[in-house]
Structure formats: C-alpha cells, structure tokens
Amino acid sequence: AQRVTQPEKLLSVFKGAPVELKCNYSYSGSPELFWYVQYSRQRLQLLLRHISRESIKGFTADLNKGETSFHLKKPFAQEEDSAMYYCALRKGGGNKLTFGTGTQLKVEL
Amino acid sequence: EPEVTQTPSHQVTQMGQEVILRCVPISNHLYFYWYRQILGQKVEFLVSFYNNEISEKSEIFDDQFSVERPDGSNFTLKIRSTKLEDSAMYFCASSEESYSYEQYFGPGTRLTVT
Numbered sequence: 001a002q003r004v005t006q007p008e009k010l011l012s013v014f015k016g017a018p019v020e021l022k023c024n025y026s027y028s029g030s031p032e033l034f035w036y037v038q039y040s041r042q043r044l045q046l047l048l049r050h051i052s053r054e055s056i057k058g059f060t061a062d063l064n065k066g067e068t069s070f071h072l073k074k075p076f077a078q079e080e081d082s083a084m085y086y087c088a089l090r091k092g093g094g095n096k097l098t099f100g101t102g103t104q105l106k107v108e109l
Numbered sequence: 110e111p112e113v114t115q116t117p118s119h120q121v122t123q124m125g126q127e128v129i130l131r132c133v134p135i136s137n138h139l140y141f142y143w144y145r146q147i148l149g150q151k152v153e154f155l156v157s158f159y160n161n162e163i164s165e166k167s168e169i170f171d172d173q174f175s176v177e178r179p180d181g182s183n184f185t186l187k188i189r190s191t192k193l194e195d196s197a198m199y200f201c202a203s204s205e206e207s208y209s210y211e212q213y214f215g216p217g218t219r220l221t222v223t
Contacts, residue, residue, distance in 0.1 A: 042216075043112075043200075043214050044200065045213075045214070046211050086152065094165070095142070095164065095165065096142075096157060096165055096167070097152075097154060097212060101150070101151045102151065102152075
C-alpha cells in the first residue's frame with residue numbers, strides 16, 4: 001500500500017528565508033506526486049505536480065526516486081505563502097490520492 | 110472560473126441518524142470523489158465514481174456509506190446510521206478524466222455527530 005510522510009507539522013520561517021517542506025513516500029510502482037495547498041478559509045488547491053516540472057508561485061519540487069522524496073522548495077519565503085501544504089501520491093493509472101498529514105507553513109515578518 | 114460546490118457547509122446530526130452530503134461538481138467533469146478529514150488527521154480517500162458506478166473505494170467506505178448521482182448535476186454521499194467517529198470534514202472533488210487530470214476540491218462540509 002502507498003504511504004506519504006510529512007515529518008513536520010509546523011514549519012516557521014522568516015520572510016525572505018528559504019523554505020523546504022519535506023515529503024517522503026513509499027510505493028513500489030511509478031507514482032505521480034503532487035503538492036496541494038490550503039490557504040486560510042479556502043479550499044484545497046493543486047500547487048504543482050511532478051510531471052509538469054514547472055515552478056508555481058516560486059515553488060519547485062523534484063521527484064527523487066532514489067530517496068523516495070518530493071520535497072517542496074522556495075528560495076525566498078513570502079508572507080502570502082503561509083498556508084497548509086499537503087503532499088499527495090497517486091499510483092500510476094489510478095485516480096485516488098493518498099495524502100500526507102500536512103505541514104503548516106508560517107512565514108513571519 | 111467554475112468551482113465545485115458543497116452543501117451544507119456544516120451539518121450537525123445525532124448518532125444513528127442518516128445524513129446526505131451534497132456536491133455539485135464542475136459541469137464538464139466525469140470523475141467524482143469523496144474524501145474526508147477527521148480533525149487533526151490526514152485527508153483520506155473514500156470513493157471515486159464514474160459513469161454512474163463506483164470505480165474505487167477504500168476500506169472506510171463500508172455498507173453505511175453510499176454515493177449517488179441523482180441528476181445531471183448533483184453528487185451525494187449518504188451515511189445511513191451515523192456514528193460519533195463519522196465526525197469529520199467531507200470533501201467532494203471532481204476531474205475531467207481520471208489519472209493525469211487535476212482533481213478540483215470543494216470547500217468541504219463539516220459533519221458533527223453528537
């Protein structure tokens with residue numbers, strides 16, 4: 001069975017500092033990995049997915065199959081980045097998402 | 110921009126009662142999903158639905174749960190006899206197709222079972 005682990009419940013950084021939200025997964029096949037974000041009082045929304053290989057709002061994430069990781073990074077945190085971030089996995093050809101427990105990112109001034 | 114909508118935003122019910130949670134997926138989407146999140150825990154998949162039948166369900170989705178698309182727009186989750194442990198946020202999602210397509214989430218319905 002697939003599993004997603006986000007070791008940090010809360011990550012607090014200062015504005016302008018680099019951010020790294022950790023995500024590790026376990027799955028024997030070829031997964032699709034996603035980062036979802038939930039801003040205060042808003043719905044879950046897709047931030048980025050590994051197959052797109054794009055940067056959204058300055059965030060990037062690289063799938064490392066050797067380390068089974070998909071860490072989310074941003075070089076300079078902004079106040080508006082404060083939100084709950086969920087890493088999620090979908091097995092190849094499937095449709096259900098398996099989520100991690102989420103990391104609350106707090107960007108302080 | 111089209112969005113998934115859910116009603117009600119908060120439902121309080123007594124243990125043993127039936128509840129129906131309603132969702133209106135995005136109109137051209139073909140796949141529909143229910144997830145739930147118990148307070149302080151992860152978002153968990155319940156069920157996916159395509160072409161008027163369940164395509165996948167989790168072990169959580171037992172005989173107490175059912176889903177239906179009663180008309181061309183609504184997608185419902187019914188819990189027949191609610192238990193205290195059913196208290197959670199329930200999210201509906203939809204996607205144009207299944208794999209490789211983004212799932213769009215609704216704002217959620219908070220279900221409180223007393």
